Amino acid sequence: MKFFIPPQLKRLSLAFALFISAFLIIRYSLIPKSFGQYGFYRGASLGEIAQLPVKYAGHKACLVCHQDIDDLKQQDVHSEISCETCHGPGQKHSENGDTTLLEKPISRESCGMCHSKNAAKQKEAVFQVDLKEHNVKKKCIECHNPHQPWNMKK
Amino acid sequence: MEYEKVKPSRRKFLKSAALIAGTAIGFKSLNSSRYLLFAAEPNDKNLPWYGIVIDIEKCIGCGKCAKSCKIENDVPQEPFFFRTWVEQYTVKNDGSVNIMSPNGGIDGFEQQVPDGEIFKSFFVPKMCNHCSKSPCSQVCPVGATFESPEGVVLIDEKYCIGCRYCVQACPYGCRFIHPVKKVANKCTFCYHRLKKNLDPVCMEVCPTGARMYGNLKDRNSKIVKFLKEHTTQVLRPHLNTGSKLYYNALHSEVK
Numbered sequence: 001m002k003f004f005i006p007p008q009l010k011r012l013s014l015a016f017a018l019f020i021s022a023f024l025i026i027r028y029s030l031i032p033k034s035f036g037q038y039g040f041y042r043g044a045s046l047g048e049i050a051q052l053p054v055k056y057a058g059h060k061a062c063l064v065c066h067q068d069i070d071d072l073k074q075q076d077v078h079s080e081i082s083c084e085t086c087h088g089p090g091q092k093h094s095e096n097g098d099t100t101l102l103e104k105p106i107s108r109e110s111c112g113m114c115h116s117k118n119a120a121k122q123k124e125a126v127f128q129v130d131l132k133e134h135n136v137k138k139k140c141i142e143c144h145n146p147h148q149p150w151n152m153k154k
Numbered sequence: 155m156e157y158e159k160v161k162p163s164r165r166k167f168l169k170s171a172a173l174i175a176g177t178a179i180g181f182k183s184l185n186s187s188r189y190l191l192f193a194a195e196p197n198d199k200n201l202p203w204y205g206i207v208i209d210i211e212k213c214i215g216c217g218k219c220a221k222s223c224k225i226e227n228d229v230p231q232e233p234f235f236f237r238t239w240v241e242q243y244t245v246k247n248d249g250s251v252n253i254m255s256p257n258g259g260i261d262g263f264e265q266q267v268p269d270g271e272i273f274k275s276f277f278v279p280k281m282c283n284h285c286s287k288s289p290c291s292q293v294c295p296v297g298a299t300f301e302s303p304e305g306v307v308l309i310d311e312k313y314c315i316g317c318r319y320c321v322q323a324c325p326y327g328c329r330f331i332h333p334v335k336k337v338a339n340k341c342t343f344c345y346h347r348l349k350k351n352l353d354p355v356c357m358e359v360c361p362t363g364a365r366m367y368g369n370l371k372d373r374n375s376k377i378v379k380f381l382k383e384h385t386t387q388v389l390r391p392h393l394n395t396g397s398k399l400y401y402n403a404l405h406s407e408v409k
Contacts, residue, residue, distance in 0.1 A: 032313075035297070038302075039300055039301070040297045041297045041298070041299075041313075042297070042310050042312075042313055045312065045313065046302055046308070046345075048310075048312075049308055049345050050345060050346050050349040051346065054346065054350060054352065055226045055355075056222060056225075056226055056355045056358055056359070058353065058358060059358070080362075080363060081361045082358050082359055082361075084358065084359055085359040085360075088225075089222070089225050112262065113216045113217065113218070113262050114216045114361060116262065118214075118215065118263060118265045118275075119265050119267075119269060119272050119275040120242050120243070120244065120263065120265065120275035120276050120277050121214045121277075122211050122214075122276075124211075125211065125212050125214050125362055126214045126361075126362065
């Protein structure tokens with residue numbers, strides 16, 4: 001028995017084939033190459049995010065030049081604190097130490113960020129003083145060395 | 155007679171063999187396009203699977219984490235865009251709760267409730283929970299936000315269309331639309347620092363060590379040891395987000 005395909009069905013199937021191939025071509029050109037490499041996202045974006053610049057150099061970078069300050073720091077209660085906690089972002093300074101200097105926070109308020117009295121701070125977590133009562137007219141650094149807080153200046 | 159029977163059975167054998175081979179090839183090709191159907195899984199044994207611990211007892215609300223995060227990641231300085239921020243909770247003797255977070259804690263906190271009225275008070279640092287079943291990446295219509303193989307929820311800024319579905323979907327309020335780029339923005343776990351063997355910046359600058367991160371797959375890591383020794387809790391566990399941010403000493407008032 002001969003199988004008969006009507007001409008309109010032939011034309012329709014041709015149109016379908018054209019439509020589907022056009023869809024596939026457009027889809028291929030729109031989807032980035034790395035899409036689906038690891039999951040339902042553009043795999044190349046992982047590398048792009050990983051390449052973003054760093055602004056905080058990390059405490060190991062400070063030790064290259066400032067080992068002496070760290071030795072001081074290790075002897076007192078501030079030993080666990082990273083340099084950049086107080087001195088701010090240091091990546092540029094670590095690349096070019098002569099021209100870009102870091103901040104030296106010396107105001108009472110900058111010490112008070114951690115050490116001001118607040119009922120929300122646990123007593124064991126941090127030593128607290130009432131900034132309105134404790135030696136009001138002096139700066140903290142007149143008596144305390146920030147790197148060795150309990151080694152009092154005379 | 156017997157000789158004639160062999161032919162149809164051979165045909166049958168070839169047919170069924172072709173069917174099995176075809177099915178196997180079909181399933182194989184389906185498996186390679188699995189990514190179109192399922193989210194990422196922590197299957198790669200060589201990569202770490204990151205988790206975070208925040209110790210509420212250690213947080214002193216200095217706001218260094220929020221400040222450094224804004225500098226490191228170029229987050230706009232306006233006081234309503236934060237990738238991480240600190241909240242101060244004060245529970246009064248009458249049971250009412252006072253919650254505040256002025257500029258995310260960057261400028262420090264002042265206790266507004268007099269000492270006599272305070273029952274308890276504490277700080278809660280907040281950030282992206284890096285959920286392993288993250289609602290935000292499930293709703294993304296274009297695949298611009300995703301969980302990386304390390305379990306870090308990231309945003310592909312070039313692919314994001316800024317539709318804000320993810321901002322709505324995050325139950326922890328950790329996403330915002332960047333006012334200049336007009337695309338979604340959130341904590342990246344400082345992915346760019348992790349890849350350079352540096353700690354995420356909030357954990358680098360935290361003076362009391364209240365924040366900790368590590369590989370949850372490694373049984374000898376610091377974070378797994380901490381989780382073993384303490385009773386920790388995630389935020390909104392009933393939502394089953396698979397959050398990987400564990401709080402130690404979390405109070406029931408925290409939302």
